[in-house]
Amino acid sequence: MSSRKARLKRRIMQKSLLKIVLLSCLALLILGLIYQLGQNTYSAIVKLNRDIRVAEYGHMEDKLSGEAIVLNKEELASAQFEGRFENMVKDREKTSKGTLLGYYISSRGQTPLCAPISGIFMRRTDGLEEVFREINLQAVSPEIFRYQTSTVPEEKPIQAGQAVYKIVNNLEPTRLLVHFPLDNIDFDIVANQQVNVILAGKDLGMAIVKDMKKDFGEMLMILEFNDFREELLNQRYVGVELVFNSRSGYLIPEKALIERDGKKGIYCTKDEDITFKPVDIIKIKDGKAVVEGLNKNDMLVVNPSNYN
Numbered sequence: 101m102s103s104r105k106a107r108l109k110r111r112i113m114q115k116s117l118l119k120i121v122l123l124s125c126l127a128l129l130i131l132g133l134i135y136q137l138g139q140n141t142y143s144a145i146v147k148l149n150r151d152i153r154v155a156e157y158g159h160m161e162d163k164l165s166g167e168a169i170v171l172n173k174e175e176l177a178s179a180q181f182e183g184r185f186e187n188m189v190k191d192r193e194k195t196s197k198g199t200l201l202g203y204y205i206s207s208r209g210q211t212p213l214c215a216p217i218s219g220i221f222m223r224r225t226d227g228l229e230e231v232f233r234e235i236n237l238q239a240v241s242p243e244i245f246r247y248q249t250s251t252v253p254e255e256k257p258i259q260a261g262q263a264v265y266k267i268v269n270n271l272e273p274t275r276l277l278v279h280f281p282l283d284n285i286d287f288d289i290v291a292n293q294q295v296n297v298i299l300a301g302k303d304l305g306m307a308i309v310k311d312m313k314k315d316f317g318e319m320l321m322i323l324e325f326n327d328f329r330e331e332l333l334n335q336r337y338v339g340v341e342l343v344f345n346s347r348s349g350y351l352i353p354e355k356a357l358i359e360r361d362g363k364k365g366i367y368c369t370k371d372e373d374i375t376f377k378p379v380d381i382i383k384i385k386d387g388k389a390v391v392e393g394l395n396k397n398d399m400l401v402v403n404p405s406n407y408n
Contacts, residue, residue, distance in 0.1 A: 152369060155398040158351040160383050160390045162287045162344040167245055169232065169277040170332045171322075173269035175217050176229045179258045181206055185213070185265065191223045192333065194270065204264065213264070220270050225263040226251060226336050235277060237311045237322055242279055249336055274329040276307065278340065279320045287345060295323060296343035304329055347383045349390040350398075357381070357389060358404045366394070367401035374401060 183206030189195055199215045215221070227250030252262050276297070291312060297304040307323040314320075323342075332338065356366050357379075365378040379393035394400075 151402040153352075153400050153402055155350050155352070155394045155396065155400055157349070157396065158390075159346055159348050160351065160385060160388065161346045162385075163341060164280050164284060164344070165339070165341045166278055166280045166284075168323075168338050168340045169245065170335050170338060171232055171235060171275040171277055172328070172332075173219075173272040174229045174233070175219070175267040175269070176225065177213065177216070177264045177266065179204070179260055179262055179264050181208065181260045182257050183207075184257055185223075187221070187223060187265070189221050191221065193221050195219065195221050195267070201265065215267055217267050217269060218271065219267040220330075220333065222266050222268055222334060223254065224251060224334060225266050227263070228336060229263070229266055232277075235322065237277075237313055237320060240277070240320060242316050242318055242320070244277070245279060245337070268333060270328040270330070273327050274325045274332055275310070276323040276325075276340065277320070278323060278342070279318050282314060282317055282319055285319055289319065289321070289344065293344070296346065297323065297325075298341040298343065299331065299338060302331070304331060345383075347390045349382045349392050350379075350394040352389050352391060352394075352400060353402050354384055354387050354389045356400055356402045356404060357391075366391075367404045368394075369399045369401055 183204050185202055185204050187202035189199070189201055195201065195215045195218065197215055197218045201213050201215055201221060204211045204213055228247060231247060252258060258264060289309065289312065291309055293309045294306050295309060297307050305325060307325045310322045310324045312319065312321040352366060357364055358366065358376075360376055363378045364381055365376050367374050368377050369375075377393065377398070379391040382390040382392060384390075
């Protein structure tokens with residue numbers, strides 16, 4: 101009887117021990133599931149908060165928009181007495197020195213007029229040719245941009261002293277006199293610096309800063325193109341956009357840059373992996389950076405503080 105009791109007691113103990121083991125395993129399993137769920141939840145939250153963008157190649161530029169005066173070498177012919185001009189060449193036609201341009205007809209008869217220089221014949225004048233013949237920038241004030249043009253109506257007789265025509269020298273490079281408020285300039289401009297000139301969305305090419313001064317709260321500059329710009333023919337006051345210091349590279353938010361082991365770089369992600377990629381910083385402006393060292397279609401982590 102006592103041996104049966106002992107066996108029964110052993111069975112009860114074995115069942116209790118087995119139950120404890122099973123409960124412990126179940127507890128460990130539940131803890132493992134909770135831990136994994138926490139990890140998955142954390143990863144999901146991180147992924148949701150991860151700001152990822154594709155690396156894009158582009159340009160960063162310093163720009164100024166303002167008014168410009170077109171300065172060309174112009175030879176003006178003025179009437180000595182009242183009359184009218186009958187031109188033999190078309191407006192904007194290229195002529196050589198000595199070419200017969202037409203006849204000036206007055207009460208004194210018919211006088212042939214020939215081209216004094218080679219260039220482009222312009223019947224229309226604006227009355228500012230002599231004003232802008234020779235510009236001394238140091239003597240110029242912003243008031244010059246308020247000068248009014250004055251044309252001679254072709255249907256009316258030309259009075260003594262009024263312009264008959266002009267020849268624009270297309271062998272001389274076109275110049276621009278430009279001005280901008282100093283408050284609009286947050287970068288350095290130096291003499292002989294190259295500038296890209298944009299007119300009404302059209303790229304006119306590069307010009308050089310030939311002269312410059314700061315006065316009257318403004319920056320005034322004389323720009324010179326490499327050659328004559330026919331797009332500006334017969335124009336005096338134009339709105340232009342100047343592009344300085346253009347830099348090319350991968351454009352990224354400045355906040356995406358971090359420093360590790362003394363090197364600047366950015367986190368890139370691929371699938372679940374996040375790696376640090378060192379970059380060379382070319383330029384930083386207005387919260388953006390131009391860098392080298394990335395590859396096209398790199399996936400950039402823009403909020404790296406989550407991974408520091």
